[in-house]
Amino acid sequence: xxSELELAVRYYETDQMGIxxxxxxxxxxxxxxxDMMAKYGLPIEKIEEDGVMLPIxxxxxxxxxxxxxxxIIRIVSKIDRVPLAKLVVKSEIYxxxxxxxxxxxxxxxxxxxxxxxxxRCPEKLxxxxxxNLED
Numbered sequence: 001x002x003s004e005l006e007l008a009v010r011y012y013e014t015d016q017m018g019i020x021x022x023x024x025x026x027x028x029x030x031x032x033x034x035d036m037m038a039k040y041g042l043p044i045e046k047i048e049e050d051g052v053m054l055p056i057x058x059x060x061x062x063x064x065x066x067x068x069x070x071x072i073i074r075i076v077s078k079i080d081r082v083p084l085a086k087l088v089v090k091s092e093i094y095x096x097x098x099x100x101x102x103x104x105x106x107x108x109x110x111x112x113x114x115x116x117x118x119x120r121c122p123e124k125l126x127x128x129x130x131x132n133l134e135d
Contacts, residue, residue, distance in 0.1 A: 001079040001132040003036030009071045018069040025061055025102045029091045032075035033106065036089075040128050052122050054108040057086060061104035071095050082129050083121040085110065 013024045037044050044054060067073050076092045086107050093102040110119050 001036070001040065001129050002134060003032065003039050003077050005032050005035040005075045005077070007031060007073055007075065009067050009069055009073060011069060014069045020067040020071075022061075022063060025063070025093065025104070026059055026106075028073065028075050028093055028102075029059070029061075029077075029089070029104065029106050032077035032091055033089045035075075036077040036079075040132060042125055042128050047122060047125060048113065050122060050124070051113045052119060053111050053113050054087065055111060057107040057109045059104065059106050061102060063102055065095075065099055065101045067093070067095060067101050073101065079129055080133065082126050082133070083110075085118065085120060087121065087125075 007028065009020055013020050015021055034044055037047075047054065072095075074094045074096075076094070078090045078092075079087065080090065081088070086109055088105055088107050090105045091103065092100060095101055110121055111117060112119050
């Protein structure tokens, strides 16, 4: 399962040198992840309406090159396996010159919205991922 999203770097995401602050890449990962889920017909809001929340368990981010003011970045989000208890979404961010700026992953858990106890991956989500896994 794979998706791409282009975003313009906004002024408020940069420091005085015009370089994107490191914390914004985690937000970019979220933008890509949310966009991917919506494109595959399962926006995160829908999963939450069905009684399952997806808290972040961990984030990994490797910084290669900085994005700068004026860049159009391309966020590539991927899911390469059907989750059981945790969903891992891998991300890569490129600039317009196709230079890899950042790569990383976000691991999400599944919890029942009412009890706040861990649950397995919702079947609709698992099925959507299974149907769209790349060979």
